[in-house]
Amino acid sequence: MSWGMSWGSSLALAGLASTQLRAADYPTRTVTLIVPYAAGGTADILARITAEILGEKLGRSFVVENKPGASGMIGCNAVAKAAPDGYTLLFTAGGPLTIGPHLTKNAQYRTEADFTPLALMTEVPSFLVVNPNNPAKTVADLIAAGKAQPKKLNFASPGVGTSVHLLAELFRLEAGFEATHVPYRGGAPAVNDLISGHVDFLFENVPQLLPQVTAGTLRALAVTAPSRLPSAPNVPTLEEAGLRNIGVGTWYGLLGPAGLPTEISTLVAQALRGGLTEATQVKRLADLGVTADLKTGKDFAAFLAGDGARWKSVIERARIEAP
Numbered sequence: 001m002s003w004g005m006s007w008g009s010s011l012a013l014a015g016l017a018s019t020q021l022r023a024a025d026y027p028t029r030t031v032t033l034i035v036p037y038a039a040g041g042t043a044d045i046l047a048r049i050t051a052e053i054l055g056e057k058l059g060r061s062f063v064v065e066n067k068p069g070a071s072g073m074i075g076c077n078a079v080a081k082a083a084p085d086g087y088t089l090l091f092t093a094g095g096p097l098t099i100g101p102h103l104t105k106n107a108q109y110r111t112e113a114d115f116t117p118l119a120l121m122t123e124v125p126s127f128l129v130v131n132p133n134n135p136a137k138t139v140a141d142l143i144a145a146g147k148a149q150p151k152k153l154n155f156a157s158p159g160v161g162t163s164v165h166l167l168a169e170l171f172r173l174e175a176g177f178e179a180t181h182v183p184y185r186g187g188a189p190a191v192n193d194l195i196s197g198h199v200d201f202l203f204e205n206v207p208q209l210l211p212q213v214t215a216g217t218l219r220a221l222a223v224t225a226p227s228r229l230p231s232a233p234n235v236p237t238l239e240e241a242g243l244r245n246i247g248v249g250t251w252y253g254l255l256g257p258a259g260l261p262t263e264i265s266t267l268v269a270q271a272l273r274g275g276l277t278e279a280t281q282v283k284r285l286a287d288l289g290v291t292a293d294l295k296t297g298k299d300f301a302a303f304l305a306g307d308g309a310r311w312k313s314v315i316e317r318a319r320i321e322a323p
Contacts, residue, residue, distance in 0.1 A: 003097070004155075023261040026058075027087070031060060031086065032063055033089050034091070037093070038186065041208065042207045042250070043091065045207060045288070046252050049284065050121065056275065058271050070100075070104075073104065075096070076100075080108070080257060084258065085260075085264075090255045095162050097255075098310075099163060099166060101308070101320040103320065111304060112301075117253070117301045118254040118256065119253060120253040120288050120296070121254065121292060121294065123248040123293065124248075124251070125229070126167060126223070127218075128142075128237065129202060129204070129218040131194055132216070139236075143176075146178070146179055154182050154199050155202050158185075158190055159184065160320070160322060160323050163249070163311075164205070166315070167246070167247075168181070168201075173318060174246060187204055190202055191204060194218065195218065205287055206222060206225075206229065207288040207290060213235070219242040221265070224248055231286070253300065259296055266297075
């Protein structure tokens with residue numbers, strides 16, 4: 001072996017040893033969880049719970065940094081380009097990873113190649129809601145109205161390509177009627193316009209709509225969960241309404257940049273799993289209408305691939321194009 005090759009090998013081994021040492025000591029400083037959405041939404045709420053758990057379990061501060069824009073793709077791109085040292089992580093809903101790349105031709109990252117899946121935290125169900133003055137009292141009523149007057153009904157969403165936008169598209173496709181999509185810049189204005197009677201229906205995550213449904217300012221026709229929720233026991237599931245291919249709703253998970261050391265990935269996933277099984281956290285999530293159901297490592301990676309294929313099909317069937 002030449003001196004040059006030996007020297008190169010020594011450098012590579014030294015680099016590997018340094019990485020392993022850093023992984024063994026992780027974390028030694030503050031870790032940033034980038035959330036690719038504005039503060040106050042479901043992703044932000046769950047990210048802050050995650051940061052709190054990881055901080056308690058791993059003994060260092062985990063802080064949330066909101067980096068919204070481009071339907072979540074700006075924040076995701078920042079993490080994809082970050083150093084794979086465990087100090088910049090991503091907490092996101094599924095849209096920017098399994099929907100956005102199929103809508104945006106110039107996406108700056110590839111989900112499978114540019115991220116390390118750490119933990120799928122939960123799949124959050126969504127409510128299908130209407131204004132209380134809407135004559136539709138059931139899912140069947142809403143579908144009948146849609147079929148009777150094609151394209152007259154309109155539905156709101158937080159924006160083109162968001163998971164709840166595609167959920168609404170999948171709903172109308174499976175139900176067999178046409179409707180007009182009205183995109184907004186965020187969930188709050190979409191919900192406000194539904195409350196004001198400017199749109200006919202929308203899907204949105206349970207944690208975001210539960211206060212309005214409980215107060216009666218919105219009427220929930222159904223929930224996308226596999227069974228009725230303890231927090232809303234009078235709201236039937238979509239499956240009870242005869243729609244069995246809609247799925248649960250929006251998932252939320254934790255990822256790192258590609259190349260993250262296995263030791264760090266495992267440590268973070270184990271810490272999060274430990275915290276989410278504690279009674280206080282179980283109740284905290286239940287109060288939001290959320291149940292933790294962790295998938296880690298290869299299981300999370302397989303889930304990502306399947307979810308991407310599902311939404312790619314919906315985008316093609318509904319002929320959705322990025323604005």
